[in-house]
Amino acid sequence: MIRRTATWIATAVVLGGAMPLEALAVDEHPGRFIAANCTGCHGTQGRSTGGMPSLAGLDRSYILNAMEEFKSGTRAATIMHQHAKGYTEAQFALIAEYFAAQKAR
């Protein structure tokens, strides 16, 4: 399982834009495993049930931009600065792809 995850991530990173991520079934999305670190607060598949903002169905570029701003500290946050610092740009891209692909409801 871990090896399979690593293979997915490596494949997505190596192939970059050449690999149409939209073509993958949602369950098999390589961003799913990294995004799992976010769903404890932001809800299953990013659908929050209150309190936290939902991420499901947000624009990919909105999520990406927010993560970059959290990482650089230019966007105000209580907790997201710490979270954003743990990921690379490539991982942000996978996370953003994943949540953008989820249905809001």
Ligand code: HEC
């Ligand atoms: C411990 C709870 C927690 C975890 C885990 C968490 N977040 Fe957040 N997130 C928040 C809170 C709280 C906010 C509101 C900003 C703040 O106060 O930090 C937020 C805001 C955001 C926003 C801005 C939403 C908007 O509508 O503008 C994005 C995007 C986001 N988080 C993405 C993520 C991603 C991606 C992960 C996983 C890598 C993640 N978050 C993990 C608590 C969390």
